[in-house]
Amino acid sequence: MTNPDWIVIHDATCGDLAWAIECRRCGAIQKVATPITIDCLAAFGKAFGKTHQHCKEPDRRGNQWECLTK
Ligand SMILES: [Zn+2]
Numbered sequence: 001m002t003n004p005d006w007i008v009i010h011d012a013t014c015g016d017l018a019w020a021i022e023c024r025r026c027g028a029i030q031k032v033a034t035p036i037t038i039d040c041l042a043a044f045g046k047a048f049g050k051t052h053q054h055c056k057e058p059d060r061r062g063n064q065w066e067c068l069t070k
Contacts, residue, residue: 003049006057011043019047025055 006024010017021030021044030048032041 003045004053005043006055007049007052009045021045022051023048023055026052028052040041 002070008022008024010020011020011063012018015035017031019032019034019036019041019042021032021041032044036044
């Protein structure tokens with residue numbers, strides 16, 4: 001299963017949010033303990049994505065996701 005595109009996994013360049021998984025719709029953030037393997041992170045991301053796959057987008061909250069440079 002692929003995560004919906006509002007589920008974001010931050011990479012190591014995101015400072016406080018490094019490796020956190022975030023739902024851009026409801027704003028939930030799940031931090032994971034590091035170091036973590038990519039497999040583990042992917043599993044977390046999947047579970048998180050499942051929880052948030054039906055989230056609705058409340059409104060545009062400006063561009064606060066600028067660390068997402070991919
Ligand atoms: Zn959500």
